[in-house]
Amino acid sequence: MIFFNIRIAPLWAFFCGVIAAKEAWQIRLFLVNKFFIGLARINWISYFEGMEMTPDQCRAARALIKWNQQRLAEAAGIGIATLTLFENGATAARPATVEVLERALRDAGVIFLDEGEGGGAGVRLRKG
Structure with a gap:
């Protein structure tokens, strides 16, 4: 039996692509933008x-x-x-x-x- 921790359920759903009203390419674009914005903020x-x-x-x-x-x-x-x-x-x-x-x-x-x-x-x- 596989035990499933309820605290990681949203994370699991996110990485499996089970997000309502979002296309996979939009999610990828969002993550890429957040990554590069984070790099730009580093001194x-x-x-x-x-x-x-x-x-x-x-x-x-x-x-x-x-x-x-x-x-x-x-x-x-x-x-x-x-x-x-x-x-x-x-x-x-x-x-x-x-x-x-x-x-x-x-x-x-x-x-x-x-x-x-x-x-x-x-x-x-x-x-x-």
Whole structure:
């Protein structure tokens, strides 16, 4: 006798194609789109560098490009309170928040340095 776990019934039905009002090609297209959207949301630069921006690097990068907190918050599309809490180390920021901050700073010409590149973690300006 085969035992069937009720918790996996929806999953089993999904993979067997027993989904009402959906064609198989629509399901495949949906899954492929979700996969590529997920890939696009990954911060590949930080992924391959193996580091995440620290609050100290954020403050230093902002000072380097002469931005105040308001300007960085607007460029990253986050609230100024969120940025202040992150820079002060009061709360741990969500990875998505750190990614948008890092992306905004990189777009402004900041390069993030990993530990071991002539000292500790830091920032510098991109040439040109």
